[in-house]
Amino acid sequence: MRAPDRVINLIRPTVEGLGYEFVGAEYHPARRQGLLRIYIDSPEGVEVDDCARVSHQVSGVLDVEDPIPGEYTLEVSSPGLDRPVFEWSDFERFAGEQARIRLRGLINGRRKLQGRLVGLQGDTVVIEEDGEQVAVSLTDIDRAFIELEP
Structure with missing residues (x-):
């Protein structure tokens, strides 16, 4: 927390x-x-x-x-290599990196997303998962990590 x-x-x-x-x-x-x-x-x-x-x-x-x-x-x-996200601007700063996002509740039947971070668009984070872009409101994010390459 x-x-x-x-x-x-x-x-x-x-x-x-x-x-x-x-x-x-x-x-x-x-x-x-x-x-x-x-x-x-x-x-x-x-x-x-x-x-x-x-x-x-x-x-x-x-x-x-x-x-x-x-x-x-x-x-x-x-x-560390699994960098926790504390500032929303990190979603833009680390665009192109792999990310894991845990959601506050279910969205489309899912609570977790993992994929390449596209970036921040207004108050929405866009992540590419299995070739599809998924947009998530910042208010729906419980916790997020940027997975940096060693």
Whole structure:
């Protein structure tokens, strides 16, 4: 689940100030200890030292501002080869790449789509699946991933 906007607004400037792309953040609340996962990227790739550097800086901001009640684990990661989509503009940015889309409900009897991403047309994502273009409203998308080639 996407992290709350107040959390994103606190950590984005820190990540970008360190020279990394802020890809997005997820927050998974739990009874005992939640999980805040931050995804970062850079043109040179992301190494463990990069994640540690961002984690250290973001921890300081979160400790001072305390935007999340209770205990949680902070995790910093690269988006990996299955890059989660946090910003709708990513559908345009990664046009031509393979994508997986999980829908909020059934559309034409299906909950999942997988194929080549054609792009974003207004508030609709177009994906080519088995030679046919399928258009899906952004509001119907629950989760999406861009499958980047290694």
